[in-house]
């Protein structure tokens with residue numbers, strides 16, 4: 001390891017940006033400077049302290065070694081406006097958003113699964129989608145043993161995955177339901193309170209009938225595992241849960257794999273914790289996963305309709321392993337590999 005300290009930028013001070021700062025500090029990332037940027041300059045409480053936030057401009061990246069991006073996706077988002085400009089200034093960019101995940105120049109990395117992909121980086125590394133990260137954390141160790149053939153997943157995703165606007169919408173609707181008043185739908189097409197919405201993202205031509213979060217899960221899983229033809233189907237559902245995503249995963253393998261073997265493999269996998277005592281009603285729960293690092297897997301059982309398939313339940317904090325923690329782990333891995 002190195003004695004060097006790094007000048008680190010965090011772009012975005014929302015749900016993910018604030019946690020990036022917290023995880024950098026909690027993991028003792030060696031920093032000589034921490035520069036926090038957003039759309040406007042101000043002082044803001046972040047990770048327990050009031051801090052200076054500066055306006056994001058091209059010049060604001062001068063002198064940085066690494067920049068962790070969590071500044072909204074799309075045309076007006078930070079990654080498209082400033083990501084590659086920062087790379088031109090010699091900064092290693094690690095991006096949370098969707099804009100460049102499938103770009104051939106950009107490695108898409110879960111450090112426990114495919115850290116070697118970072119070796120080919122061109123200054124820009126992407127963090128996968130939160131739902132993809134936790135599913136692939138559960139599937140990759142089993143894939144290594146038995147070869148994945150097909151994956152069918154249904155998600156139950158927390159409102160924090162929509163950012164501040166999603167959290168505010170659920171809180172407002174909870175209050176309105178208790179005290180009376182109109183529901184404000186916020187970023188959703190209908191009420192999220194007392195409801196499940198089978199739409200995460202928007203429709204895309206690439207896979208007719210599927211919303212963008214489902215397409216991300218299909219395409220990103222193939223890229224991370226290096227299996228371009230892997231059969232994957234996803235139904236992504238927004239649930240009235242504040243934080244942590246849950247997933248029901250059905251995985252079919254090329255070779256036989258018993259639930260006992262799967263439990264043993266996942267019990268030894270880095271970053272995964274098995275909670276699987278169904279007779280005691282012990283299984284992973286969103287409320288237990290919030291604020292902690294592991295991906296929890298349970299309800300591991302043989303699919304009675306297909307001998308080489310298993311069903312399982314997978315839960316993780318979408319803001320930590322699904323976003324900030326994975327990003328900071330990539331930064332640590334870049335330091336370890338001398339890439340920065």
Ligand SMILES: NC(=O)c1ccc[n+]([C@@H]2O[C@H](COP(=O)([O-])OP(=O)(O)OC[C@H]3O[C@@H](n4cnc5c(N)ncnc54)[C@H](OP(=O)(O)O)[C@@H]3O)[C@@H](O)[C@H]2O)c1
Nearest residue numbers: 012013014015016038039071072077078096097161163164
């Ligand atoms: N939430 C999750 O579970 C999750 C998981 C994985 C990945 N992600 C991705 O992470 C990114 C951030 O998500 P979030 O949940 O933190 O969103 P958020 O709570 O809505 O916060 C967005 C932040 O981005 C800043 N921002 C927006 N446009 C910017 C620009 N052009 N330049 C600089 N900063 C800009 C905003 O600045 P102001 O504060 O000044 O408005 C705000 O601080 C998104 O791309 C999202 O898709 C989120």
